Amino acid sequence: MAISGKLNIQENVILANYTTFRIGGPAKYFVEVNSVQEIKDAILWARRRSPGASYGGQAKQNPSAGGLRYFILGGGSNLLVSDEGFKGLVIKMQNANIKMQSDNVKCKITAEAGAPFVKIILETTKAGYSGAEWGFGIPGTIGGAICGNAHRLGQSIAPIVESVEILDSSLENKILQNNECGFDYGKSRFKKTGEIILSANLIFKKQEQKIIDEVLEQAKAVIRRHPPFPSAGCAFKNYELKDKEDALLKNHPELKSRVRKGKIGVGFLIDQCGLKGKQIGGAKIWEGHANYIVNVGGAKASDIIELINLCKKSVKEKFGIKLEEEIRYLGF
Secondary structure, three states, X not given: OEEOOOOOEEXXXXXXXXXXXXXXXXXXXXXXXXXXXXXXXXHHHHHOOOOOOOOOOOOOOOOOOOOOOEEEEOOOOOEEEOOOOEEEEEEEEOOOOEEEEEOOOEEEEEEEOOOEHHHHHHHHHHOOEEOOHHXXXXXXXXXXXXXXXXXXXXXXXXXXXXXXXXXXXXXXXXXXXXHHOOOEOOEOOHHHXXXXXXXXXXXXXXXXXXXXXXXXXXXXXXXXXXXXXXXEEEOEOOEEOOOOOOHHHHHOHHHHHHEEOOEEOHHHHHHHOOOOOOEEOOEEEOOOOOOEEEEOOOOOHHHHHHHHHHHHHHHHHHHOOOOOEOOEEEOO
């Protein structure tokens, strides 16, 4: 059911259809936005609405509660939605324009937040520009990739980001340079601040096609090893060693051979806990790679949570470290 007005705000839209996990209950309200003005209008609509209000009648400001909660949704990867859904407004980013400027030395891509990351990779590699070919096959949008500092094969999106256009809490447009984005492994400032990514300028460099293709093949090999079931990608971040005297290696010297670029794959640690193939309801720790929790059919968010907690508890008991999720949560 659509709510009348400028925005096509709908009620009780099932979010499982908008996530790579194919899990999640309904959003109380849902809207697709195609422009910066529509994004602002949607946020203002939520801010002026009482959290407890149902559809119908004049929306009223609720200063004590700060209005209705809202969530910005990109491609729906790395996201687990509660079985009860989200009792706020989900704003689905559909702004996906891409502009490309090149001078045969470098290429500048200006991409709106809703642009598919894979489309940018295809456009640049086809033209002989390097910078994101490692990410071939990663689902989601450019906004989501920047927010989570998408990474693979020891590379990440951070080095190619020149600047990011955002909306701040006052709904003012601002431009942030790369060094202001707070990029780290799987992180950026946007995960903490709630600032909304509108677009980004990305810089790619001319490269021999042979070298680009080699990295593309490595990325495609990773894709071929992905599970044939819905998932949110890797469930946990790989463990980063704090230094050469890291307690994990000190207590488990047999893991030294597993270190790759200062990290240890969490999938191996979960596997060592004997959890591969462990299934709860319709959710399973995938036999092919234990850092993937997959939906083998009819999985509920509660099933995924149980497996996540089991992995964290088991790895903590066996190796003494705390796992950190890659997955973001909505509605919990």
